[in-house]
Amino acid sequence: MTVPSVRGMKDILPPESARWAALEAAYLAVAARFGFREIRTPILERTELFARAVGESTDIVEKEMYSFTDRSGENLTMRPEGTAPVVRALLEHRAGLAEWPVRLCYTGPMFRHERPQKGRLRQFHQFGAELFGTDSPYADVEVLAFLSGFLAETGLSTVSLEINSLGDSACRPQYHRKLSAFLASREGRLCDDCRRRRVQNPLRVLDCKSDRCMEATAGAPSILESLCGDCRLHFESVEKALAAIGIPFSRNPRMVRGLDYYRRTTFEFVIPGMGAQNTVAAGGRYDGLAEMVGGKERIPAIGFAIGVERLLMLLEKGEGEGRAAEVFLVTSNARFLDEAFRWKMELIGRGVRAEMDYEGRSVKAQFRRADRSGAKAVVVFGDSEDARGAVGFRYMAAGSQEEITRDEAMRRLIRLTKEE
Numbered sequence: 001m002t003v004p005s006v007r008g009m010k011d012i013l014p015p016e017s018a019r020w021a022a023l024e025a026a027y028l029a030v031a032a033r034f035g036f037r038e039i040r041t042p043i044l045e046r047t048e049l050f051a052r053a054v055g056e057s058t059d060i061v062e063k064e065m066y067s068f069t070d071r072s073g074e075n076l077t078m079r080p081e082g083t084a085p086v087v088r089a090l091l092e093h094r095a096g097l098a099e100w101p102v103r104l105c106y107t108g109p110m111f112r113h114e115r116p117q118k119g120r121l122r123q124f125h126q127f128g129a130e131l132f133g134t135d136s137p138y139a140d141v142e143v144l145a146f147l148s149g150f151l152a153e154t155g156l157s158t159v160s161l162e163i164n165s166l167g168d169s170a171c172r173p174q175y176h177r178k179l180s181a182f183l184a185s186r187e188g189r190l191c192d193d194c195r196r197r198r199v200q201n202p203l204r205v206l207d208c209k210s211d212r213c214m215e216a217t218a219g220a221p222s223i224l225e226s227l228c229g230d231c232r233l234h235f236e237s238v239e240k241a242l243a244a245i246g247i248p249f250s251r252n253p254r255m256v257r258g259l260d261y262y263r264r265t266t267f268e269f270v271i272p273g274m275g276a277q278n279t280v281a282a283g284g285r286y287d288g289l290a291e292m293v294g295g296k297e298r299i300p301a302i303g304f305a306i307g308v309e310r311l312l313m314l315l316e317k318g319e320g321e322g323r324a325a326e327v328f329l330v331t332s333n334a335r336f337l338d339e340a341f342r343w344k345m346e347l348i349g350r351g352v353r354a355e356m357d358y359e360g361r362s363v364k365a366q367f368r369r370a371d372r373s374g375a376k377a378v379v380v381f382g383d384s385e386d387a388r389g390a391v392g393f394r395y396m397a398a399g400s401q402e403e404i405t406r407d408e409a410m411r412r413l414i415r416l417t418k419e420e
């Protein structure tokens with residue numbers, strides 16, 4: 001009996017793996033344009049890091065982390081999110097990361113023991129970015145512009161930006177008291193988890209996705225009404241800068257964060273009409289996190305994370321499935337296999353994605369495979385064409401085939417990459 005994969009863990013096979021690689025390359029290219037450099041942190045971290053950073057009362061720490069004690073007696077956790085490890089690395093290697101502001105980006109797997117569902121697995125992947133060293137609202141807008149630009153390059157045209165402010169240590173306690181009083185009057189209408197959250201972290205009740213709690217908190221006071229002067233000015237400056245560079249947005253005063261380290265600006269890019277699972281990317285400012293994980297000073301920071309599985313799922317219908325080949329080489333009999341294979345290797349060396357059939361299938365079957373591959377052009381090596389020193393050449397979109405010299409066929413195929 002074959003040993004199956006672990007529940008909630010997924011193999012990524014071709015051709016899907018090619019889409020993953022292309023998306024990751026596109027993300028890192030946009031990141032580089034904005035001055036973000038890649039960081040790669042370990043999958044395993046000390047459990048204490050996430051208990052401090054994420055918050056001991058969060059579902060992630062209480063219910064979802066993959067934690068264990070190793071043979072040395074250390075408590076270790078497979079990272080459930082990417083920000084805390086990056087902050088830990090920043091504090092540990094600060095001297096080697098140049099002067100402020102420091103811009104870092106990452107890609108990789110995260111792990112949470114959640115109920116597996118479409119677009120949400122126990123091993124899931126994120127693209128993320130963190131900007132450290134400035135509390136300027138322009139830094140917030142730079143990060144939003146980076147994220148907006150990347151999503152636009154993927155072709156995701158229906159996404160919209162929602163923003164909010166969570167205040168800071170000066171004004172949030174007053175809002176907590178106001179929100180707590182409101183929630184106490186509706187305690188009987190809240191779910192069991194939210195009754196507990198109401199005492200430990202009332203802000204997180206607004207993040208509950210159950211219909212029961214959303215209805216109970218519909219009239220909750222807005223945090224935007226409780227912002228202190230500095231937080232209000234910061235939020236207004238973010239909105240003004242977004243408008244100035246033409247990034248549309250809307251306020252969402254109910255948007256909070258399940259993680260305790262967020263302050264001031266918080267944001268989500270969402271797909272309207274998709275219900276509770278409509279978020280493509282999310283993030284915010286977390287100026288106090290460095291101190292929470294043991295840093296000696298406050299380090300202002302803002303960042304985001306993108307769920308890769310969710311993004312690919314949304315792009316599925318718009319993405320071409322034929323990234324495996326631009327050219328398909330068809331052989332009418334076995335004597336042309338050597339030549340076709342030489343063409344394939346030459347085309348690949350010149351940057352053209354080429355494919356052929358090795359198994360001696362019929363010409364008709366090879367054309368069907370070429371069509372399924374999404375190839376733009378097909379070259380046919382046949383007896384009659386070979387007798388005249390030529391090959392058959394078909395642009396698949398046009399559907400008609402002509403006979404041309406081998407040199408002309410190769411020139412046309414090389415031009416394919418320049419037309420993308």
